[in-house]
Amino acid sequence: MRPFAYHRPADPAEAVALVAADPAASFLGGGTNLVDHLKLGVTRPGTLVDVTGLGLDTVEQTDASLRIGTNVRNSDLAAHPALRAGWPAVSRALLAGASGQIRNQATTGGNLLQRTRCVYFQDVTTPCNKRESGSGCSAIGGYGRYNAVLGASGQCVATHPSDLAVALAALDAVVVVLGPDGERRIPATELHRLPEEHPEHDTTLRHGELITAVELPSSPLAARSTYQKARDRASYAFALVSAAVGLDLDEDGTVRDVRIAWGGVAHKPWRATRAEDALRGEQPTEDAVRAAVDIELTGANTDDQSAYKLPMVRATTTYAVHRLLEGSR
Amino acid sequence: MEHREGALGKDALTLWLVQSTIARGRVLDVDAEAALAHPGVVSVLDHTNAPILGQGVDEPDLELMVLQSTEVRFRGQVVAAVLAESAEAAREGAALVRVSYAEQDAEVEFGPDTTLEIPDKVNPDYDATSDDGDVDAALAQAEVVVDQTYRTPYEHNNPLEPHATTALWDGERLRLVEASQGPYAVASSLAPLLGLDVADVVVTSPYVGGGFGSKGMAHAPAMTAALAAITAPRRPVRLAVTRQQMFALTGYRTRTVSHFRLGARPDGVLVAIDHDVVEQTSRWKEFAEQTATSTRTMYAAENRRTVHRLARLDVAVPSFMRAPGEMPGMFAHEVAMDELAVACGVDPIVLRERNEPTVDPETGKPFSRRRLVECLQRGAELFDWAERPDDARSRADGVWWVGTGVASSTYPAKVMPANQATVTSCEAGEYRVEVGAVDIGTGSRTAMKQIAADALGVDPSCVQLEMADSSIGPATVAGGSSGTASWGAAVVAAAQLFRADHGDSPDPGLQTTASAADIPAAEDHALHSFGAIFAEVRVHRWTGELRVPRLLGVFSAGRIVNPVLARSQFYGGLIMGLSSGLHEDSYRDPRFGHVVTQDLASYHVAAHADIGDVRAEWLDEEDFVVSPMGTRGLGEIGIVGTAAAIANAAFHATGVRVRSLPVTADSFVS
Numbered sequence: 001m002r003p004f005a006y007h008r009p010a011d012p013a014e015a016v017a018l019v020a021a022d023p024a025a026s027f028l029g030g031g032t033n034l035v036d037h038l039k040l041g042v043t044r045p046g047t048l049v050d051v052t053g054l055g056l057d058t059v060e061q062t063d064a065s066l067r068i069g070t071n072v073r074n075s076d077l078a079a080h081p082a083l084r085a086g087w088p089a090v091s092r093a094l095l096a097g098a099s100g101q102i103r104n105q106a107t108t109g110g111n112l113l114q115r116t117r118c119v120y121f122q123d124v125t126t127p128c129n130k131r132e133s134g135s136g137c138s139a140i141g142g143y144g145r146y147n148a149v150l151g152a153s154g155q156c157v158a159t160h161p162s163d164l165a166v167a168l169a170a171l172d173a174v175v176v177v178l179g180p181d182g183e184r185r186i187p188a189t190e191l192h193r194l195p196e197e198h199p200e201h202d203t204t205l206r207h208g209e210l211i212t213a214v215e216l217p218s219s220p221l222a223a224r225s226t227y228q229k230a231r232d233r234a235s236y237a238f239a240l241v242s243a244a245v246g247l248d249l250d251e252d253g254t255v256r257d258v259r260i261a262w263g264g265v266a267h268k269p270w271r272a273t274r275a276e277d278a279l280r281g282e283q284p285t286e287d288a289v290r291a292a293v294d295i296e297l298t299g300a301n302t303d304d305q306s307a308y309k310l311p312m313v314r315a316t317t318t319y320a321v322h323r324l325l326e327g328s329r
Numbered sequence: 330m331e332h333r334e335g336a337l338g339k340d341a342l343t344l345w346l347v348q349s350t351i352a353r354g355r356v357l358d359v360d361a362e363a364a365l366a367h368p369g370v371v372s373v374l375d376h377t378n379a380p381i382l383g384q385g386v387d388e389p390d391l392e393l394m395v396l397q398s399t400e401v402r403f404r405g406q407v408v409a410a411v412l413a414e415s416a417e418a419a420r421e422g423a424a425l426v427r428v429s430y431a432e433q434d435a436e437v438e439f440g441p442d443t444t445l446e447i448p449d450k451v452n453p454d455y456d457a458t459s460d461d462g463d464v465d466a467a468l469a470q471a472e473v474v475v476d477q478t479y480r481t482p483y484e485h486n487n488p489l490e491p492h493a494t495t496a497l498w499d500g501e502r503l504r505l506v507e508a509s510q511g512p513y514a515v516a517s518s519l520a521p522l523l524g525l526d527v528a529d530v531v532v533t534s535p536y537v538g539g540g541f542g543s544k545g546m547a548h549a550p551a552m553t554a555a556l557a558a559i560t561a562p563r564r565p566v567r568l569a570v571t572r573q574q575m576f577a578l579t580g581y582r583t584r585t586v587s588h589f590r591l592g593a594r595p596d597g598v599l600v601a602i603d604h605d606v607v608e609q610t611s612r613w614k615e616f617a618e619q620t621a622t623s624t625r626t627m628y629a630a631e632n633r634r635t636v637h638r639l640a641r642l643d644v645a646v647p648s649f650m651r652a653p654g655e656m657p658g659m660f661a662h663e664v665a666m667d668e669l670a671v672a673c674g675v676d677p678i679v680l681r682e683r684n685e686p687t688v689d690p691e692t693g694k695p696f697s698r699r700r701l702v703e704c705l706q707r708g709a710e711l712f713d714w715a716e717r718p719d720d721a722r723s724r725a726d727g728v729w730w731v732g733t734g735v736a737s738s739t740y741p742a743k744v745m746p747a748n749q750a751t752v753t754s755c756e757a758g759e760y761r762v763e764v765g766a767v768d769i770g771t772g773s774r775t776a777m778k779q780i781a782a783d784a785l786g787v788d789p790s791c792v793q794l795e796m797a798d799s800s801i802g803p804a805t806v807a808g809g810s811s812g813t814a815s816w817g818a819a820v821v822a823a824a825q826l827f828r829a830d831h832g833d834s835p836d837p838g839l840q841t842t843a844s845a846a847d848i849p850a851a852e853d854h855a856l857h858s859f860g861a862i863f864a865e866v867r868v869h870r871w872t873g874e875l876r877v878p879r880l881l882g883v884f885s886a887g888r889i890v891n892p893v894l895a896r897s898q899f900y901g902g903l904i905m906g907l908s909s910g911l912h913e914d915s916y917r918d919p920r921f922g923h924v925v926t927q928d929l930a931s932y933h934v935a936a937h938a939d940i941g942d943v944r945a946e947w948l949d950e951e952d953f954v955v956s957p958m959g960t961r962g963l964g965e966i967g968i969v970g971t972a973a974a975i976a977n978a979a980f981h982a983t984g985v986r987v988r989s990l991p992v993t994a995d996s997f998v999s
Contacts, residue, residue, distance in 0.1 A: 234938035308995030
């Protein structure tokens with residue numbers, strides 16, 4: 001691999017300054033994705049700024065929210081009693097990701113910034129616009145089982161691999177970011193972006209901006225939420241599709257409010273707001289959920305290899321609602 | 330166990346492979362300037378400066394003729410290699426090598442328009458075709474016909490330990506520590522190409538982390554390490570093949586397309602079996618998977634025909650992968666049998682009983698043992714088969730459709746010739762036993778010690794076993810489920826001859842070397858193991874995801890030398906069969922020519938959560954027609970039929986018939 005400089009700054013401002021000053025610098029968290037990329041040549045940073053010594057590794061609960069430091073490990077967060085009680089979809093999403101060993105290593109912020117597992121992105125011998133802007137997209141017309149079916153562009157059909165990010169997008173989380181000009185707060189739904197003409201950018205973060213925390217607002221929806229993931233193995237596999245659903249019902253059983261986000265279908269966690277709109281005020285029957293999903297799927301693009309994703313996201317979302325109505329999470 | 334030569338790792342250089350990025354053409358130039366300028370890089374080997382191989386050898390193995398010409402025959406071929414003082418420097422050096430090419434059109438996938446040829450033989454030396462009776466006439470008259478096409482994907486062996494070589498050239502002899510299933514096979518394939526005597530290539534394989542056939546022979550990386558060692562005398566050269574490189578360089582199983590036609594009477598008795606296989610090989614080195622050979626032996630029918638047809642492509646060379654032939658062929662045959670059972674309304678086990686032959690249908694010879702029906706019946710008892718509803722999609726448990734399925738399994742028994750063993754008496758009633766066997770994680774070291782102790786009539790603690798070293802002498806590979814029988818027969822022969830020559834209380838230092846005697850009766854019998862695989866499959870009624878909570882194999886595999894080791898081998902076979910049934914699938918991108926699902930995140934093998942209650946049982950037996958120990962071999966039979974049992978159970982659960990592996994959720998989502 002390319003030799004690189006390694007820094008281990010003492011505070012977040014120093015970390016931000018180090019990366020902001022150097023276009024070839026990257027933050028290093030748990031390293032579960034970046035270290036693979038260093039070996040494969042997918043990225044070749046000149047400087048790594050290790051942020052795992054910055055603290056930022058506590059979970060703080062207030063009446064209105066849960067604030068999760070960026071360095072909280074995925075396994076610790078998944079097991080946190082407050083999270084399990086108030087935001088079960090987030091805990092389930094974390095536990096549905098990776099393996100026990102990787103969850104012990106991976107951080108909250110790092111999980112959100114992991115990159116697509118598109119096989120062409122990871123193979124430097126094939127063209128990939130995300131890895132090398134303008135080189136072309138090999139996934140179009142290639143191996144397509146994991147390709148995006150919503151919001152893709154002619155430049156990129158990659159999907160975002162994080163489970164955690166899907167649950168955060170559903171439950172109105174806020175990502176707290178420190179940059180050279182200070183702190184800003186980004187809704188989780190706006191952290192990741194669609195590929196459009198620039199698939200090399202996964203997120204709306206600017207170079208040098210560091211995720212310092214994730215905040216989860218308390219709500220009845222969040223407390224009655226779940227995460228359902230369909231995959232090719234019983235564990236340790238990326239989502240074919242996944243659904244994070246939060247449900248708040250009136251006394252007569254109609255939907256007072258609902259949140260739906262999908263993984264495995266797009267370049268970003270896909271918040272299904274049109275499906276949510278269709279369900280509000282309705283009885284959440286299987287037919288109603290399927291119909292609402294179909295409204296959201298209008299405009300989906302599939303090919304032979306990805307066509308299965310539409311019935312599967314319909315089934316997975318319906319099953320998630322079924323579980324919530326049954327009282328399980 | 331320390332191997333005889335001691336450790337080789339001190340002061341080692343690291344070697345990194347540079348692979349072609351075209352599928353066919355010529356190397357125009359290897360620009361090593363940037364690589365050589367990188368700190369720690371020692372040298373860059375390519376076709377212009379590599380030692381010359383194969384002088385005076387007729388038709389050398391092109392897979393091993395590394396860096397000998399500009400010709401590129403497949404994408405991923407070794408076109409250069411970088412030697413450096415560290416793994417990091419070697420890898421970066423490899424990334425800095427610039428190779429330019431003159432590219433030619435390549436054919437890297439087969440389809441309806443591909444030219445197909447019937448090969449002279451299929452692996453290892455079976456006829457490519459067979460034709461008995463009049464299949465077409467019988468099918469035309471048959472009252473029930475199953476006519477379907479079954480597909481299995483490209484699969485890669487993926488032992489947990491990737492291939493690795495440490496090589497040292499001392500000016501006279503080449504020493505290799507190699508992750509291998511056959512140290513002698515590696516030595517004897519490399520030596521002539523290097524212009525050396527076999528005795529001057531010493532290969533040891535003291536510890537090996539699995540192989541599944543991919544380490545059954547030397548591949549290009551081992552030869553590259555040997556070449557690099559010759560250019561760096563007296564410094565060991567270390568090469569660790571990466572997981573991604575394994576998908577191009579260390580073998581794989583071909584994709585197969587089996588067109589099956591079964592003709593039967595209404596009661597399910599077969600009158601015709603027709604198995605037409607299309608598969609592929611590399612254009613430049615043939616490996617023809619013997620996909621239809623098990624079909625010739627499985628069931629009685631007067632009219633039987635098999636054919637293998639081969640596409641020759643500009644691709645990496647396919648090779649042995651656990652139960653080559655039997656695994657994909659029996660998937661097709663045993664799903665077709667399940668379809669016949671449904672078509673006839675006959676229980677799948679009864680159907681198989683009705684088609685049980687009295688002699689081998691192919692040769693007319695009696696079987697040394699054929700206890701398939703007993704395996705099926707014992708399995709049915711253990712699996713509560715009697716409780717099974719006849720109709721598909723008739724049982725649910727919560728959100729799961731539940732079904733069960735069965736398939737037969739078989740694997741030929743082989744005893745390889747050309748093994749020898751040496752017994753030497755030592756002090757205090759101890760014996761040194763040398764045999765060129767290798768333990769790739771199966772426990773063959775333990776089994777060999779047991780066999781030696783038994784043959785010598787001493788306690789196992791009195792046997793010092795030396796193995797995994799080519800300098801011990803000719804030995805065959807840990808492959809073909811033949812290791813224990815083949816090496817063991819030599820050990821028994823040497824022990825018996827030693828006792829005959831030197832008696833029961835020999836002085837120290839006496840020695841006997843012997844090879845196994847042929848068993849004349851073997852010629853007059855068909856030698857096969859059989860088994861029955863049972864699976865319970867649950868299919869999620871919403872997402873279509875599959876689970877296999879129960880998997881059972883009952884086997885007739887000869888005498889069991891060590892029940893702990895045998896059970897582990899059966900489990901491993903069943904689990905790998907489950908993995909092929911549900912997960913394994915290499916996607917070769919036809920635009921590029923290489924496999925793009927080239928790591929364990931995109932090429933799925935079964936993980937812990939996919940494995941439920943796995944059980945293996947065997948029938949007590951001895952088979953002295955096959956080997957003097959009464960063993961037949963059991964390393965591969967567990968993978969055969971398992972994927973079919975799972976596909977059949979998935980049909981029983983849902984009513985959806987899947988004829989292509991792997992069986993995945995998208996077939997069942999609703």
